Amino acid sequence: MKWLIVVAHGSRRESSNDEVRALTARIGELSLEQFDRVTCAFLELAEPSIPDAVESALLQGAMEVVVMPYFLSAGRHVVTDIPEEVAKTTRRYPGANVRIANYLGSSDLLPSILLGLAGR
């Protein structure tokens, strides 16, 4: 079973966290055969935490877990905090196949998406 965890920063505004949950649901509908399950996690201010989400995936039988940083820049959160949060779980499951994908802001497709949103 392949499992995708979308990791966002988390916000005091529950509506922002709900945006992430809605995005996660859309990814789940779209992922078809790429991932069997798609869930989300938050670095802070919202639940579930990253360690809890990774452990939950492993305990439910995920053979491969991909953690996707839903962040725009390669700041401390992406470079340091998310790997540390993931490691809190993986050090207790030494054989687990858990990897962290490139963060959203690294996508080559963002320029064309922004131009599309900007309209004519």
Next chain:
Amino acid sequence: MKWLIVVAHGSRRESSNDEVRALTARIGELSLEQFDRVTCAFLELAEPSIPDAVESALLQGAMEVVVMPYFLSAGRHVVTDIPEEVAKTTRRYPGANVRIANYLGSSDLLPSILLGLAGR
């Protein structure tokens, strides 16, 4: 002349601000006939400010300015702060054609981009 301003939050990490500047340059290369000029601005912590960037576009002859919020959620920055910053300039140029585009996080294309980054 049509002008696009990519508005990011701004960071104490100059490398994060430089990521926005590099993105802006790529959009400029890609925009071809859609926009004559593409620049960036920051809500805080980096320069130029949003009012300065909008005024600079108008003074350089922009007939239409599109402000693109490079933000993932519709929080206070998108809903309140960016419109207020834009209005600081537009209230001094009553005839100016300046509009704020939908923020990045509203794009329907994000799920497929995230799945692409997540890999197989």
